[in-house]
Amino acid sequence: MNKIQLLYVENVITRKKRVLQQELSFFMLVENLGYDKDCDVLWSGEDGEWHTLRATYHSNPDHDKEYWRAHIAVKSTADRTLPGNIKFALRYRTQGTEHWDNKHGLNYSSQADSGIKVVTSRPILNIGFESSLKDGQKYVPITVSVNQSVHAKSVTIHWTTDNWKHTHKTPCQFKRSFWDEKFRSNARNPNQYGSQIWKGLLKIDDAFRLQYTISCECPDQVLWDNNYGKNYSLCHKPLKVMILNLHCYQEDNQDAKFSQIAKAINDLDVDIVCFQEVAELWNDGHGDWDTNSAKIINDRLNSPYHLYTDWSHMGFDKYREGVAILSRFPMLKQEAKYVSNSHSAYSIHSRKVVMAQVHVPCMGLINFFSAHLSWWDDGFPEQFKKLSKWASDNQTEDVSGTMLCGDFNITAGSEGYNLVVKSNEYDDQFLAANSHGVFEKIFKVNDPYWQHYLADDYRIDYIFMNKASDLHITSGRVLFTEEDYGRVSDHCGYLMTFEPK
Template sequence: SLGQGQVYIHWSTDRWKHAQKTACHFKSMFWDKTTQSNARNPNQYDIAIWKGWIRAGQCFRLEYAVSFETEHQIIWDNNHGRNYVLSHDPLKILILNLHCYQEDNQDYKLSQIARAIDDMKADIVCLQEVAEPWNDGMGDWENNSAKIINERLPEPFHIYTDWSHLGFDKYREGVAILSRYPFIKQDARYVSDSHDAYSIHSRKVVMGQFNVPLIGLVNVYSAHLSWLEDGFEAQFNRLNDWAQHNHNARIKATLLCGDFNIVAGSSGYDLVVNSNAYEDQYLEATAHGVFEKVFRVNDPYWHDYMADDYRIDYIFMNKASELKVTSGRTVFTDKDYGFVSDHCGYYMTFEPK
């Protein structure tokens, strides 16, 4: 009824910053699954079969719509305004403070964490309050909590961990990164004034660099910083300087992950916002309107919008990064895997912008 026309595929691999148009070809014959034989096109139901090939190369995400164009009109199929999407899996990151072996049913909870990592198909896991027995300062690697979680995965990840101080008078306490991808570079350093192993104010951060398929190089830092009154500002400034030094044109994203011991909306959080270098990715994923007030227009009343947000665990992403957060959720609550720590975990996904 539309008369003679041509079918086209309109497509983009960079979220429509650039678009291409590919013509489809009318197939005079096609394979009819009903009769298991060749059939003429159009068939008895007036369905016309067209075929087109898109040469998209090694892209992460492909969006497309279809048009039927005649001399007088264009008929669109763009999935009800959403366009059709083919995409690789996003980069999936989980952060969690383990509570330094202070949990009841600790062994079961370590297994629950491993189960969640596997179920959610996490790619990178940043852990804080990672513990192993003190053992006169020598540690006990076989009983390291991050190592145990990793060994309970169906396929263990690459792991890097380091400790900073004596925790709860009986553990070497530190931070860790578990990664599905090999470490290209790894490093650990104190960001605190104190380097004293017997001081709880001694804080060390670990970092890893990874080559994420179809995304590129990503720098990830697992941090557990002190409370504001105990040195947060100096520690964050050192971490920021370190991360900025490692960020260059080759790096697609820099992510500061973990327990920052600053409540969302507090003066410590204000310090991060005013650094004008990092943005709160959970807020961006789950409360876009609030995110705009905090990071885009710097609404003088933005603190009021975060009055009920008591998070102290974050993924802060460098504004120069080429990724965008696509989802965020709280995990390890009574709604999913149960409480495994005195902290909830946060799970976020990222794609190229």
């Protein structure tokens, strides 16, 4: 294929709500030559003035291909006419090189208010599809362009919401009034380019993911659009969980680092955050809420989350030190418990864990525990045993999953780690998401206690998820290194994403 290839252009003049405007959409296939890339459309209307329209990433049908889309709506005003017939070309810039699709120097064209013009040789093509589901979306419209030369008898959508365990078939309808009903447009169906539009509607209810393919029955054959053999797929946003030890106010430029943490949560659209070494001024044991590090970070989010925090003991002779959970979703249940034998506010071996139960759309009830446990010799076995029992007691039939999150002070492969994973109850989620050998020096904790440890992977921060969970991890990455938001603690953070199985 060419490095960039036009699939179709849509050109309609809509008269809805008494507003006359022309909408132009361009859909293209791009070869993935590198992460840093730009795609745009250079176009002109009947006035001969050229414009540059930036395209945005849409989705990827394969690891080496990407869909990109550009759209513009031009309103008719007293001093501005509609573009009318247009000419255009596509440009793709990456790695210092430009690639063009300009119809071999002739430029593409599209007549005003003509509807869809398919330029690829594919006789059946999915048009205007989305790459994700919206919150609360229960219906998915499907629009298909069929070349009228194939004399289509019927168009059918074959779809599933459970990874093809069960399959549904939904017929599409052909209506000559399609463009008039949708846009109040004068475009014809089929139009002068031979594009015949068929429409279907899928009722998916509360499904997390939809997969589908399209068939077209013709007099002598059945044609398919299966997205280059990958089928079309769209789903809701995955659950994003972040863990981070905040280092109990011991960082230089501490306030700026709180802002960086908030920026990462905003940028990455994190849903759940589990913090350890959350601190606020001691204040004779009464604390000082305005100095609470989890509160400060939460207050700097675009929209503050639900926050639950509690403290275990005095830290660094001047702070109440504890743990916290931030949740985008309301917390249906909250609880804090000591898992250590010591409950003394003056002992660093006093360890309290906080728990929050939330309802995640399309996933159900999930229990999160934010924990900071002691080292092996200082009580880890007993603490984890209590934590595990507490979590098991809350793993009722209506709970989709349980995640134990935080700083466990056990390195991968150590005696403590084996105690957790060999219980056959929990799995290390970061390890499940990444192949062996991905851990570089920048990923490792800077805690002085572990500097002598020579293992290739000495993470001590984890998300352990129960094996009976209805979720599975889809990605895991390290955060707060020099590669992204910079160091904000003596620990790095981790971001993991989850979807229903």
